[in-house]
Amino acid sequence: MAKVTVGKGNVLGQIRADLRGFVGQPITVKANRGRKRVVEAEGILEQTYPNIFVIRVNGKQSTVNRLSYTYSDVLTETVLITIAGSRIGQSALQSGS
Numbered sequence: 504m505a506k507v508t509v510g511k512g513n514v515l516g517q518i519r520a521d522l523r524g525f526v527g528q529p530i531t532v533k534a535n536r537g538r539k540r541v542v543e544a545e546g547i548l549e550q551t552y553p554n555i556f557v558i559r560v561n562g563k564q565s566t567v568n569r570l571s572y573t574y575s576d577v578l579t580e581t582v583l584i585t586i587a588g589s590r591i592g593q594s595a596l597q598s599g600s
Contacts, residue, residue, distance in 0.1 A: 514578060515575060518574045518591065518592050519551065519553075519556075519574050521591050521592070522548065522551050522556050522574075522584075522591060525548050525586050525591075526548050526549070526551060527547065528547070528548055528586055528587070529545065529546070529547060529586070530545070530546060530547065530548045530585070531543075531544075531584070531586075532544050532545075532558060532570065532583070532585075533582070533583040533585075534570075534572065534576070534581065534582045535581050535582075544558070545560070546558045546559050546560035546570070548586070549569065554574070555571045555572065555573050555574075556572060556574070557571045558570045558571070558572075580592070
């Protein structure tokens with residue numbers, strides 16, 4: 504099994520590293536679900552994993568929902584993430600091109 508290293512050309516690794524630094528922080532997500540369906544949510548970046556990250560969204564009546572997305576969703580701009588007024592993924596896209 505090949506090990507993936509974070510280097511200059513590894514844009515997904517850069518996105519993963521960016522998000523890892525914001526675990527526990529408030530986050531805004533805008534996700535394109537296809538067929539003109541766009542989901543917007545605010546929550547807390549709960550955890551990052553090697554292939555996905557999880558956002559905890561507080562719902563109605565004290566229920567807790569979790570949303571998970573892949574780092575490639577951020578890369579392809581299917582999911583737009585904003586933390587503290589700055590968009591995550593933009594710097595990785597600019598440096599990777």
